[in-house]
Amino acid sequence: MRVRTQQPPRPRKGVRSVVIALVATCAVGAVAAPIALAAASADRAPVATGGDDRLLPTPEAPRISDGSYAGFQFCGVPTGDPVVTTGTPTLAATLESVASPGTVEPARPGPRRKVVFEVDTAAGQPVLHRHLISDTSHDTALQLPEGTLTDGAYRWRVRVKDGGTASGWTAWCSFTVERR
Template identity: 85%
Template structure:
């Protein structure tokens, strides 16, 4: 007589599809765990971006407003605690750094689409308008405007800038005070 012995049962392996789903879920959780602190940190730094109603894209306010005697001279940054910038020419260059509008995680194309419109405003220190100029930025990362001869005389002024991309506009930068002293 033969006695049958029962073979121990092997644990059943999950199917490939289930295994893949588990791996995908774990990878998604890991990516979220890394991205969340980065997103929270980014949200707490710098000025809040502005959005136009009906548009879900955001445009950050231009950063690092600066002024120079000309396009080849060094820039003085606005908001320097040591004092307002002083230029020795009536044709200073105003500049600001623009941020990309490409959604996070994407790469801007080598040949960007329509360039963005940048608006510069220059007033006297008392708020009297001197110049309102809109130009198209040659790059998506910064904009500069050299003021034409005869626009400014010696005295105190202020300027600000904002950027538009289609129907979306950023907030204006804070006013940047400066003095023209040619003498």
């Protein structure tokens, strides 16, 4: 007795052409996407201030919070300046890596970036100038010590330093302290 096995149907020529075109389109997109991302990050305005050939982008998304477990309020939003209800708010910003697009930043144990915070009154009188080391190359935060701020209007900004290279300052972030 002979058993007949059925062969699966062969795809039609038109379907095969569509599959090949789809695979080719995905391959082109996989190559073009990193190039487009690198070009977009090159549009940011990094500043070199030393003899080092690396550039540091200006920190992004400056934000302020009432404390460790409170949510952050972003600076520069159309709804108005942030208002905090404590004299010890947390200032934070997102840092960018100094590695060139498409490269991997070498793993270094310990602190990553020197970060400089400046806090002034709204009239421009210096209140605090603090250097610290960020534990990561992605974010930085500074909780202001008790007694630094009283009720009133203030502004703050931040920048990153790495050796002889420094980023530009962020725009001033205005905020108000209104303790309850």
